[in-house]
Amino acid sequence: MMVEELVAAGVALAIVSAKRLGAGLANRAIEGVEQSVADRLGRLYRWIAGRLPGEESATLIDEAGRSPDAQAVLRRQLVLALGEDPAGVEELRVLLSPHAPVLAHGDFLLSASSGIPHQLPPAVADFTGRGQELARLAEPAERLGGGRVCLVHGPGGIGKTSVVVQAAHRLMPSFPDGQLFVDLNGAEERPAAVREVLGDFLVALGVARGRLSDDEAGRTRQFRTELADRRVLIILDNAASEQQVSALMPGGSSCAVLITSRSVLATLAVDERVALSGLDEGTAWDLLRRIGGVDRVDEDPGAGREVVRLCGGLPLALRIAGARLATFPARTVGSFARDLADDHRRLDALSLGERSVRAVFRAGYQALPSLQQQAFRLLSALDTPDLPAWALSPLLDVNAQAAEACLEGLLLAHLVQARRGEAGGQRIVLHDLARGFSKERAAEQPADESDSAVRRLLGALLSAADAADAQLRPAGARHSGRDAAVRYPLPDNTMAGDVWEAVEWFEAERVVLVAAVTHAHARGWWELCWELTDAMSIALEHQWRWDISCQLHQLALDAAGHLGNGGARAALLRNLGEALRDGGSDMGRAAECFSEAIALFHSSGDAHGESDALGNLGILQRQQGELQNAAQTLTTAESLFRALPLERGLAWTLREKAVISRHHTHYTEALAQLDQAEALFAANEETRGVGWILRTRADTEKESTVGGCPLPRRWYTGPWPGRPVTSPPAQDPRWAAARTHYEHAAQLLHAVRDHRGHTWTTLGLADMALHDGDPTAAALISRALEETDACGDHRGHSRALTVQALLHAEADRLSDAITLTEQALAGPRDHVGAAQASFRLARLYGAAGRQHDALHALHESRTHHRTAGMPFPDLPDTELCKTLNRPIPRARRFRRPK
Structure with missing residues (x-):
């Protein structure tokens, strides 16, 4: 057949192809002869369009189908194009022949394949989870035309390729013209060359290698031309950059592209970005069992769960772990879990054959x-x-x-x-x-790289802790001498600007600060160790982290010993005493810490430290019910605070003295002391202090209304020193004032994250609700019990138990009430709390008919009252018992529903 005859036949078929493709023949993806013919016509059409000069070749072919003149022009141009190209003539001959499978001519190789590539790797058989991600990637199938670009990104080993291949297999029916897949080697030192990838794609689409453009831009144009009327799914795996991907994107909207990359490819225009994170615990457990074997993993589920935890949800790690379990059945799951638990062996254990978690991280690291x-x-x-x-x-x-x-x-x-x-x-x-x-x-x-860097970080943390600590105690330092460690300047906007920011900063950085102190001690950086600990001591108190505070202060005391720094030791002992006292773990040790701190501060002439340590010792004595000793200690501290002057310390001391006055039923004196303390706190803009004053004022107003009696009026009508008998508490204006002050205190203490102060405020409101017969008492006391139990406030927990006990008694649960009160009395020594709890227990025993136990509890209550200097009814115990041996007069709203 002559060239003219070949061209005439080719043009005729190209015209048919243009008409049939426009009618949607290829897009319907019908199997059989019709599809085969459509494929050949489409290839011929594209071949002729690629041979014609200029950019209007497709238009000319379309016009040739409508005009004989245009058809003649098309034939002439094609004959001229093939006049000096014998290889092109042979290509056309093959395209027109349904029988010749392959034609080789020089470097030209033309396959007689359909031009429909099927390059997808097999889907992972044990694929697990990722339902939401797959749903987002499958959306192109639901769109008219199907054109979408989706990017799946995440760290190495997170399972990006598995997810995309799984999605691609689900999408195959929607893309009948084929699926292209390439690994772009984005994590390697040399990513795949775009020109070579385009060449492979074009050949797979039916373009002869001899017809490929030499340059990348030309191949990109060819690629987009080939895809213009096809529905092809393209998977670009492990992309390196936006530039690499952009040249491989189709030009039309009939194809879909799924991309995976460790990078987010931020400037690439995509329709959907799917960020892969680690698998949740349940999915990770399922994956480990599927790969490692259900029986194998289930033989020791505890160890299996530990393997899952140590793999951190990383699919690659879980696959390797499962493969190792399946490959070495003689080895126990527990021994493998122990290997993973060893920081030095974990990455070795997560390696099998050519697969390695370490290699994944190394590739990403080396590219940085x-x-x-x-x-x-x-x-x-x-x-x-x-x-x-x-x-x-x-x-x-x-x-x-x-x-x-x-x-x-x-x-x-x-x-x-x-x-x-x-x-x-x-x-x-x-x-x-x-x-x-x-x-x-x-x-x-070199070791000094890490040491120098961490010292700078610890110096920056100390600078920030200093600033936050100053916000928590705006009246100034508690002692002198915390200035030897080298600070590092902080970036802007990282310092706490007010008390609320200081509380939030310490809460956010607590774990980091604990790690910093531990690291400093291990490296022998003694100044940093003790100064960081001291700077965070107040914050740990606010957060109820007494166990942590004790641990850190032991390290810091060791550091102070290495330095021979008596001032540091004094400050740390004072802090440790607070943690031991407020945590209720060792009151004797707390007293020893305060006493030694007072002596050290005094000998060094540090009046700030001495007065503060004295105040804290007074608080300990007051909390233990040693009210006379506490009053003397606090008076000494008050003198020092006034001489300095140090208004903040003076305010706290006056507050403590007001508590003692209240216990002694000197309510007018207590309120006057609180007035002075509140004015000092307000002048220093110390919100936390104002909150504690309001809470103490409410305690005083509440107790003055009932004369300090530890039982509701309906429970006990006998004589009590100072107890009013003219009207119920709810009719006294002091009762309403107490409620208002509690509520205001709760707002302030919650705002500054003072959990302990807020919980004791809740206790006060619960006690008032009990006296009123208000059913909200149950919810209030439950909240207080949860908070005190969670944070280890033993005194607060004991007080809460006694209130809960009275609620149980009013709900016909007298036995439970007795048990709770007995538990409360088994707590730390506290004469004030024990005095009140013992009297309540005597009332419960009396209601239960346990006369002997009631007399014993009354005796204990009298002893505690007198030890603390608190007033007690001046009647023999036998006379008092007569008022306690009646049934509980239950409040109607507390009765158990029938």
């Missing part, structure tokens, strides 16, 4: 610039689950802008994660397995 590599190494230096974003500035010794840019690079590489802190600002999070790899890389560097 040097500063980002250094940042990644240093982020694991402090043993803490996260760090504030500003920590990169002191770690790297760079300004805030450089640190922020460095963090962005780490986030884009998915080697670290970021979360929004509860107090605002970003926090940097390292996956546990990434932390192990970070430590390995850090160990390869």
Whole structure:
């Protein structure tokens, strides 16, 4: 057949192709002869369009179907194009022949395949979870035309390829013209060359290699031309950059593209971004069992759960772990879990054959610039689950802008994660397995890199802690001498500007600060160790973290011993005494700490420290019910505070003296002392102090109304020193004032996160509700019990138990009430609390008919009252018992429903 004849036949068929494709023949993806013919016509059409000069070839073919003149022009142009191209003539001959499978001519190779590629890897048989992500990726099938670009991004080993391949197999029916797949090697040192990828794609689509453009731009144009009238699903796996992906994007809307990358490819225009995170515990457990074997994993479910936890939800880690369990059946799951628990062996254990978690992290790490590599190494230096974003500035010794840019690079590489802190600002999070790899890389560097960086970070934390601590006690230092450790300047906007920000800052950074103190002690950085501990002592008190405070102060005391610093030892002993006292763990040791601190402060001439330690010893004595000793100690402290002068310390001392006056039923004196203390706190803008004054004022007003009697009026009508008998408490204006002051105190103490003060305010409101027969008492006391139990406030918990006991008694649960009150009396020694609890227990015993026990409890109550200097009815116990041996007069609203 001559060239002219071939061209005439080709043009005729191309015209048919144009008409049939316009009618939607190829798009219907019908199997059989019709589809085969459509494929051949489509290939011929594209071949002729590619041979014609200029950019109007498709238009000319379409016009040829309507005009004989245009058909003649088309034939002439094609004959001219083939006049000096024998290879092209042979290509056309093959395209017109239904029988010739392959034609080779020089470098040209034309396959007689249909041009419909099926390149998808097999879907993972044990694929688990990811239902939501798959649903988002499957949306192209539901769209008219199906054109969408979806990006799945996340760290190495998170399962991006598995998710995309799974989605692609579900989408295959919607893309009958084929599926293209390529690994772009984005995590490798040399990503795949776009020109070569385009060449492979074009050949797969039926383009002869001899017809490929030489340059990348030309191949991109060819690629988009080939896809213009096809519905093809394209999977670009492991993309390196936006530039690499952009050249591989189809030009029309009939194709869909699924991309995976460790980078977020932020500037790439996509329809859907799917960020993959770790698997949840349930899905991870299912995956481990499917790969490792259900019986194998279930033989020791506890160890299996530990394996899941240590893999941190990383699918690659779970797959390797499961494969190791399945490969080595003689080894127990428990022994494998122990290997994973060892920080030095974990990454070795998560390696099998060519698959390795370490290799995944290494690829990402090696692609980083040097500063980002250094940042990644240093982020694991402090043993803490996260760090504030500003920590990169002191770690790297760079300004805030450089640190922020460095963090962005780490986030884009998915080697670290970021979360929004509860107090605002970003926090940097390292996956546990990434932390192990970070430590390995850090160990390869000189030790001084890490030491210098962490010292700067601890110096910055100390600067921030100093500022926050000053907000919590605005009246000034509690002692002198905390200035030897080197501070590091903080970036702007990282310092606490007021008391609320200070409370939030300490709450957010507590774990980091604890890790900092521990690290400083381990490295022998004694000044940093004790000064950081001292700076956070008030915050730990506010947070009820007494166990943590005790642990840190033991380390800090050791540091002070190495320094031979008596001033530091005095300050730390005073702090430790507070933690022991408020936590109720060891009152004797607390008293020893305060006494030694007072002596050390006095010998060094530190009046601030001495007065503060005296005040704290007075609080301990008052809490134990040693009211006379407490009054003397507090009077000595008051004299020092007035001489300094130190208004804050004076205000707290006056508050403590008011509590003692209240216990002695000197209510007028107590209110006068509270007036002075409140004025001092208000003048110093100390909200927490005002909250405590309001709470103490409410206690005083409430007790003055009932004369200090520990029982509701309906429970006990006998004589009580100072007890009013003219009207119920609810009719006394002092009762209403007490409720108002409790509610105001609760608002203030909640705002400054003073959990202990707020809980004791709740106790006061619960006691008032009990006296009123108000059913809200049950909810109030339940809340107080939960808070005191969670935070270890033993005194508060004992007081709450006695109120709950009275509520139980009024609900016909007398036996439970007795048990609760007995538990309350078994708590720490506290004459005031024991005095009230013993009298309540005597009333409960009396109602239960246990006369002997009632007399014994009355005797105990009298002893505690007299030891504390508190008034008690001046009647023999036998006379008092007569008023206690009646049934409980239950309030109607407390009765158990029938």
